[in-house]
Amino acid sequence: MxxxxxxxxxxxxxxxxxxxxxIGVRLALKMLGENTVAVSATGCLEVITTPYPETSWKIxxxxxxxxxxxxxxxxxxxxxxxxxxxxxxxxxxxxxGGTADIGLQSLSGAMERGHNLIYICYDNEAYMxxxxxxxxxxxxxASTTTSPHGKESFxxxxxxxxxxxxxxxxxVPYVATxxxxxxxxxxxxxxxxxxxxxxxxxxxxxxxxxGWGYDPSKTIELGRLAVETGSWLxxxxxxxEFKITYRPLERKPVNVYLEAQKRFKHLxxxxxxxxxxxxDQVCAELKI
Amino acid sequence: MTSVGATxxxxxxxxxxxxxxWRTFKPVLDKEKxxxxxxxxxxxxxxxxxxxxxxxxxxxxxxxxCAEECPVEAIKMERE
Numbered sequence: 001m002x003x004x005x006x007x008x009x010x011x012x013x014x015x016x017x018x019x020x021x022x023i024g025v026r027l028a029l030k031m032l033g034e035n036t037v038a039v040s041a042t043g044c045l046e047v048i049t050t051p052y053p054e055t056s057w058k059i060x061x062x063x064x065x066x067x068x069x070x071x072x073x074x075x076x077x078x079x080x081x082x083x084x085x086x087x088x089x090x091x092x093x094x095x096x097g098g099t100a101d102i103g104l105q106s107l108s109g110a111m112e113r114g115h116n117l118i119y120i121c122y123d124n125e126a127y128m129x130x131x132x133x134x135x136x137x138x139x140x141x142a143s144t145t146t147s148p149h150g151k152e153s154f155x156x157x158x159x160x161x162x163x164x165x166x167x168x169x170x171x172v173p174y175v176a177t178x179x180x181x182x183x184x185x186x187x188x189x190x191x192x193x194x195x196x197x198x199x200x201x202x203x204x205x206x207x208x209x210x211g212w213g214y215d216p217s218k219t220i221e222l223g224r225l226a227v228e229t230g231s232w233l234x235x236x237x238x239x240x241e242f243k244i245t246y247r248p249l250e251r252k253p254v255n256v257y258l259e260a261q262k263r264f265k266h267l268x269x270x271x272x273x274x275x276x277x278x279x280d281q282v283c284a285e286l287k288i
Numbered sequence: 289m290t291s292v293g294a295t296x297x298x299x300x301x302x303x304x305x306x307x308x309x310w311r312t313f314k315p316v317l318d319k320e321k322x323x324x325x326x327x328x329x330x331x332x333x334x335x336x337x338x339x340x341x342x343x344x345x346x347x348x349x350x351x352x353x354c355a356e357e358c359p360v361e362a363i364k365m366e367r368e
Contacts (some may be wrong), residue, residue: 010299011336012305017349023332027330053301054296054304055301058300216352221357
């Protein structure tokens with residue numbers, strides 16, 4: 001695969017060492033190119049890339065509130081269309097909080113109206129920017145500051161909200177899941193999303209050293225473990241057709257993924273077994 | 289041009305902030321060992337390794353992803 005050399009996210013940003021979000025955005029922007037307008041919801045990405053009066057973005061970028069990345073991206077797309085600028089790509093970046101919780105209604109509206117835009121959710125599975133509070137995308141069993149483990153609790157007690165499938169239910173032309181640890185798979189999906197007319201949604205799994213509790217050098221390794229254990233699946237839904245884009249040769253036990261992170265360290269065997277059973281069930285349905 | 293809200297007119301101006309000072313461990317690449325796979329370039333959160341595999345220490349935060357993902361262990365992390 002030919003990977004464009006040019007970078008559209010400048011260094012000097014304030015992301016933690018080993019940040020997965022900036023890796024994802026760098027790779028996405030390489031494929032989208034300079035003729036792109038980006039919209040960011042409130043979240044880590046916005047805070048780390050634009051400490052006023054500086055910006056890391058080398059393309060036009062607009063920050064909006066937590067809840068309206070979908071609405072603002074829709075407006076930008078319509079305004080460009082009205083000006084006859086049909087060749088400009090509009091992309092929205094929002095975290096899992098800005099997507100699964102706070103921005104869900106405006107995203108749903110944008111998908112429903114059929115705007116020609118790409119929405120990329122960078123999913124680190126909690127509100128990392130404000131101090132690791134749980135979001136709808138926090139997985140079962142994870143300890144966060146608002147779902148802490150202790151005598152009365154084993155951490156988050158609800159399963160991860162399945163946002164890509166909620167997006168697919170809108171009947172949009174393209175929905176995909178991806179991981180920063182599988183860059184070619186991710187970048188191919190970004191390219192497809194760019195070429196497709198109408199709304200495209202990509203859900204990008206992205207480990208977070210600070211929130212998940214692992215050494216910064218292991219960001220890519222953790223993303224890989226998520227996929228190799230079947231905890232995160234790589235697929236795309238193109239015009240309603242579901243396709244797995246990567247199958248692990250041999251699925252590893254979920255334990256190796258859980259034990260590598262502080263947020264799951266407290267889990268008793270009983271809970272780990274529940275997680276393994278859940279993963280087995282999903283993977284069996286999809287023949288992974 | 290009238291400014292609306294907080295406008296930043298200089299693209300990529302975060303380069304003024306040299307994050308290299310955050311670093312405790314420094315990646316050092318042995319170019320003899322390097323097999324030109326591009327992993328380190330692709331996975332760097334700062335995007336501060338160029339196509340010739342020169343690491344920009346002005347921005348490298350020393351996360352160590354490049355050393356971890358190098359398939360031939362050509363990058364060693366050395367204490368500053």
